[in-house]
Amino acid sequence: MTSNGAKMNKDNTVVVAGAGLMGTGIAHAFAVAGYATTLVDIDQAALTRAQTGIGKILDDGVRLGKLAEDVAAASKQRLSTATDIAEAARGAALLIETVLEKLAVKLAVIKAAEPVLAAGAIVATNTSALSVTEIAREATDASRVVGMHFFNPVHKMKLVEIVRGLATSDETVAETRAYCEAIAKTSIIVNEAPGLTTSRMSAMAGNEAMYMLMEGTATAEDIDTAHRLGFNHPLGPLELGDVTGWDTRLSVLRYLHQTLGEKFRPCPLIVKMVAAGRYGRKTGAGVYEYRDGQKVPNSGLKAGVL
Numbered sequence: 001m002t003s004n005g006a007k008m009n010k011d012n013t014v015v016v017a018g019a020g021l022m023g024t025g026i027a028h029a030f031a032v033a034g035y036a037t038t039l040v041d042i043d044q045a046a047l048t049r050a051q052t053g054i055g056k057i058l059d060d061g062v063r064l065g066k067l068a069e070d071v072a073a074a075s076k077q078r079l080s081t082a083t084d085i086a087e088a089a090r091g092a093a094l095l096i097e098t099v100l101e102k103l104a105v106k107l108a109v110i111k112a113a114e115p116v117l118a119a120g121a122i123v124a125t126n127t128s129a130l131s132v133t134e135i136a137r138e139a140t141d142a143s144r145v146v147g148m149h150f151f152n153p154v155h156k157m158k159l160v161e162i163v164r165g166l167a168t169s170d171e172t173v174a175e176t177r178a179y180c181e182a183i184a185k186t187s188i189i190v191n192e193a194p195g196l197t198t199s200r201m202s203a204m205a206g207n208e209a210m211y212m213l214m215e216g217t218a219t220a221e222d223i224d225t226a227h228r229l230g231f232n233h234p235l236g237p238l239e240l241g242d243v244t245g246w247d248t249r250l251s252v253l254r255y256l257h258q259t260l261g262e263k264f265r266p267c268p269l270i271v272k273m274v275a276a277g278r279y280g281r282k283t284g285a286g287v288y289e290y291r292d293g294q295k296v297p298n299s300g301l302k303a304g305v306l
Contacts, residue, residue, distance in 0.1 A: 015040060015089045017109050018098040019050040019081075022126055025154025026096055028054045031075040032067075033183040038080050038088045047081040054079060057155050089113035094179060096148055098126035101251055103134065110145075111138040122172055122179075124148040128199040129252045132165035132192050142167035146176050149196060150185075152243065160185045161196050194259040195252070202240070203252050203264065209237035210267040213287070213303060220287050220300030238287040238300070242280035246287075250274050 014030045016023050019041035027039040027050065041047050058075055061067030082088035089095055095117060097109045106125060114123055123145045125135050136145035147163025160180045162173060173189060180187040190196050195203060209223050218226070224236020241249050249270065256264035273279075273286065280286030281293065289299035 012036065013038060013092040014094045014096065015085075015092045015113070016096050016098065017041075017085055017113070018100075018126075019043070019046040020098065021152055022150060022154065023098040024050040024053050025152065026098060026126070026150055027079060028057055028075075029150075029154055029183045029185070031079045032058075032071070034078070035182075036078050036080075038082055038092070040082045040085050040088045042083055044083060047083070051079070051081060085109055086112045086116055090116040091118050092121060093118050094122050094124065096124045096126060098150075101127060101130060101248060103130055106130070106135050107138045110135065114139050120144070122146060122175060124176065126150055129195055129255050132163050133167065136165050136167060143169040144172050146172050147190070147192070147196075148176060148180075149190075149198070151198070158184075158186050159198070160187045161190050161198060162187045163190045163192055163196060165192050195256050199252060200256065200260075202237075203249065203256055206237040206241045206249060207253055207264065207267050207270070210241075210269045210287075213238065213301060214267060214269040216303040219303050221298070239295075242286035242288055242290075242295075245279045245282055246270055247274050247279045 013036045015038045016027045016030070017040045019039050023039060023041070027037050031037040031054070039047060039050055041050070055076065058067065058072040062069050062072050095113050097106055099105050099109055106127065110123060117123070121144065123139055125132060125145070125147055126149055127135065127147060128149055132145060132147045136142040139145050142165065145165055146168050147161065147165070149161035149163060151157035151159055162176050162180070164173060177187050188197070194200070205227070209227070212218060212223055213220055220238050224239050227233055227236040235243065250266055253264055253266040253270070257266065277283055278285045281290050284290050287301050289296045
């Protein structure tokens with residue numbers, strides 16, 4: 001991978017703001033697809049972790065025979081990192097922000113980056129719950145702002161929700177869909193609404209699963225097993241909440257509760273867990289406990305825990 005601050009042709013550069021799990025996955029997807037990709041974060045340690053993570057995904061792809069060695073090497077060369085969003089975004093054709101789910105943070109990224117992007121560049125937000133229309137308010141051309149909601153892990157999940165804000169143009173939607181096709185993703189078009197489609201359904205399922213755990217209906221393991229085997233989902237709702245982070249889930253539920261009403265009131269157990277710092281895999285404990293990033297067997301919270 002190129003070193004931090006490396007100069008490159010920006011005519012078709014994609015800039016990804018935020019080097020967390022989602023930003024890492026999105027940067028990987030575009031680099032593999034042939035785009036010069038710059039991953040930006042104010043935390044150099046986060047950028048280092050992201051580069052290591054992307055390298056592992058690429059190396060695993062080669063080892064498993066899913067990716068040619070020369071493609072992996074070229075993908076690494078196409079990826080650079082930066083800590084200054086305004087410098088990194090200069091002349092780029094696409095900006096995807098995947099920073100914290102806080103409106104003020106997203107607005108600050110767009111305010112800094114949008115003026116220096118290439119003419120006609122697309123500004124995309126990976127938000128799972130916030131308003132694309134409101135996020136677009138710092139842009140000089142709101143018609144070029146769109147939602148691109150990816151799913152974790154990005155290198156395995158094929159869906160992208162393209163979200164139309166109030167001012168998003170048909171041209172922007174079409175160009176965004178073309179980007180999705182270029183990185184081998186299937187896209188759906190969603191008119192802006194709280195929680196979009198998937199976040200709204202997932203939040204409801206996860207919240208209800210936590211109510212069942214809290215009330216003693218079944219153990220965490222059995223609730224997740226019911227969801228996996230009964231609905232053929234790869235993860236149960238409690239496992240998925242641990243992966244996503246219950247702090248993030250709580251933030252989304254509070255927003256949906258505020259905008260869509262009582263049916264999205266957060267389960268008290270989620271509030272209690274977040275207050276205790278049990279966010280999930282990233283803190284080593286959520287509904288389950290984790291050791292070296294792997295779930296500890298039979299470590300789920302007991303039924304009827306509140």
